[in-house]
Amino acid sequence: MRKPIIAILGATGAVGIQMLEVMEERNFEIEDLKLLAHISDAGKEYVFKGKKYIVEEAVESSFENVDITMVAVEGDISKKFMPHIIASGSVAIDNSSAFRLNDDVPLVIPEINPDDIELHKGIIANPNCSTIIGLVAVNEIYKHAGIKRMVVSTYQAVSGAGVLGIDELKRQTEDVLSDRETTSRVFQHEIAFNIIPHIDSFEENGYTKEEMKMYNEGRKILHDNNIEISCTCARVPVFRSHSESITLETEKPISVEEVRGLLSKAQGVRLVDDPKNNLYPMPIDTAGQDLIYVGRIRKDFSKNNSINLWCCGDQVRKGAATNAVQIAELLVKTL
């Protein structure tokens, strides 16, 4: 194990900036760091562990001598640079959806399938934010009782759409409170004081791509093509942290007390389930940290072996940046 040379592609975006912060928090040891972005952001400066780094324009040759490239750009940009990342021998940890379902690309949540990392052929994919949050919440239940079917409704924060999403919610909210006209650029409709049941584009089957990710990525991460997942994704006027209402049908009976017991010890989870004291997961409590909070655990009396729960997690951190850094930490051990 040696200290790696790390590149962050998309270093000036919401996830890229968060990756750098998380690496510093977790005392991630590096030999050197390259911050890469579009030419319009070249020259910006960031400090990592007390040392200043200047953002460079990402070009084909940027990845020479880089051990691990953290890819924090959209799918099309990821696809454009990936051949050059791989050709230079750097391993990519890709936060985009471009390669997630490729057979030779491991899709990894370190709490669930860390060993899949070893199967990489140059790319390891970071799952979709809602998938990470939902699966970390139910993983121990899955391991102990099996899951036949999950029905999920999401309440997704605007920071899933990056810095521009945050700006749009803030600006529109101010406009509405001041009786000004609003305009929408990032979201399809006004998000201030509204709910938009539409994230990513629609597929032929009537689902959005975001909704299909939970299904396709969930099956791949769990190595289980029998688990059924139906998902409805909605954007809500929350700055940060996604929430999910999940109804689970388990293979074997499991009691609410058993679920609480499992989740109180689960990796990456904080059990917050004390309704008598008004304690349950909420976005404002989960923003800015890495645990997935799970609560509102109760028997779903509408079906045998069914459990309802509610979870929240910071989608920029555990739903994106932190999960990628955790993968990098595991990868470093193999260098």
Add this chain to the structure above:
Amino acid sequence: MRKPIIAILGATGAVGIQMLEVMEERNFEIEDLKLLAHISDAGKEYVFKGKKYIVEEAVESSFENVDITMVAVEGDISKKFMPHIIASGSVAIDNSSAFRLNDDVPLVIPEINPDDIELHKGIIANPNCSTIIGLVAVNEIYKHAGIKRMVVSTYQAVSGAGVLGIDELKRQTEDVLSDRETTSRVFQHEIAFNIIPHIDSFEENGYTKEEMKMYNEGRKILHDNNIEISCTCARVPVFRSHSESITLETEKPISVEEVRGLLSKAQGVRLVDDPKNNLYPMPIDTAGQDLIYVGRIRKDFSKNNSINLWCCGDQVRKGAATNAVQIAELLVKTL
């Protein structure tokens, strides 16, 4: 059929004010009108069809000669006045939850079970807002294919908590945007830019009363003790109109096209289901009118005979005031 003398108990609250507006819009014909409220609101003036009415303190004798009393107060106040309403021979249309599940109290959504009105013994109950919105959305599917089970997650606006709920969201939002400390009086936690998975109080089974209403009231309205309903209710930072993500398991197979066909002609429903043009139900589009918008209709491939849909409706209007006025219109025909 003669013109009735109407009283509104709770005339100065969000639902009471809305009842008066809806009665005027629908050209509800009256002989006379009494606006009743707590003594602190006595003396306030409202105009109905061009005539001024002054709010009086609600007292035991307020209901003499009143044909129909629209009850727009909380359950404890409703319980306090109900004996006097009934003793004076007035029929109560009660928006509170106090009597909804009583055997001799019809619980009515005029689009679904109008005939139940005839069974009243002095009280007709208006269902919970989320129950009205969800059931109007699925009623035609229920009638044509049967429903075995509904899994519902709600996104409920703050106006469900009345004028004070609206004020709290507005004030807290301004505080957050100005980096001021916030305080919560109406809701259990800060609602600005947050989601609170807690509406009404918790029961022993881990559900909130609000969540159990969908189950208990749904079964009563549909006269069906076999339908299974599991509900998770969350408060969202939206001023007006509730949204619901619903997964339905039907008794008989029904295609998405059949569902669309049924809903395009359904009473009280507007089909808004054109994802290619970014059209689906949203709170900002449904506020201030009476139809329940339904869209995002798609096959739930996680289960046979299962359908996902998304609906929104104005919970102060159709979810409360309008539904009560519709009941009053039917009741007037029996006078």
